Amino acid sequence: MGGTDPRGEGGTGQGPAPDDDLSARLKRLETQIDRTRPPAAPDPSSRSGTSGGPSSLGIAMRLSTEFVAGVLAGGFLGWGCDRLLGTKPWGLIVLLVLGFAAGIYNVMRVSGYFPATDTKKDPTGS
Template sequence: MDEDEKDLERRRSELGAKLAERQAQKSRDMAKEKQGEVSRKGYAEAMKLASEFFSAVFVGGVLGYMLDRFAGTSPWGLVVLLLLGFCAGVLNVLRSVGAVAPVASSNRRDEDNK
């Protein structure tokens, strides 16, 4: 019986070591997953900001081209509206980042006066 108890104790200690190793591996995996989640959020934010900027410039360019095409003001409509689109894109990015305060709506001003 003494031999069986020693064997059982040895197996128990081996199992405890394996369990501790698995717990450590699990915590390392969780840390890697958190880091990956932060990285994915940063990538998503960058894509959102880039799409906001490029869409504003694109819309300004298209509207300027259309104005030049129909009004015959070539190239001034394209130049002016492309610059306005660029400014609007920069302003949108700054608002998304939080560097510039968002536009206050008239409803919000009415509530503040009450």
């Protein structure tokens, strides 16, 4: 052969094994890369700043649910009043409008447009 065989004379394996040398070089290279590599940037999918609060989609679903619940409650109460009292369209119309207004009020209250009212009584009595 041409004498370039790393196993030594006649292929007896007297020299260093190529796999051992390659593994050692690979480990040295990995440690050098780890030392020079800057720390990894935080994952953009993780929301460390908003982990405590609700998501935008959750807020939107709550607001729409508050509105729809007010309108549906007014509609059903109006329909029930019309059935019981015999005031065919007027109970439904009046209570549907009141349900619409209640839905708007609930959306404004939940979104923070109105300041929160303190339900606790002042212990000093003033």
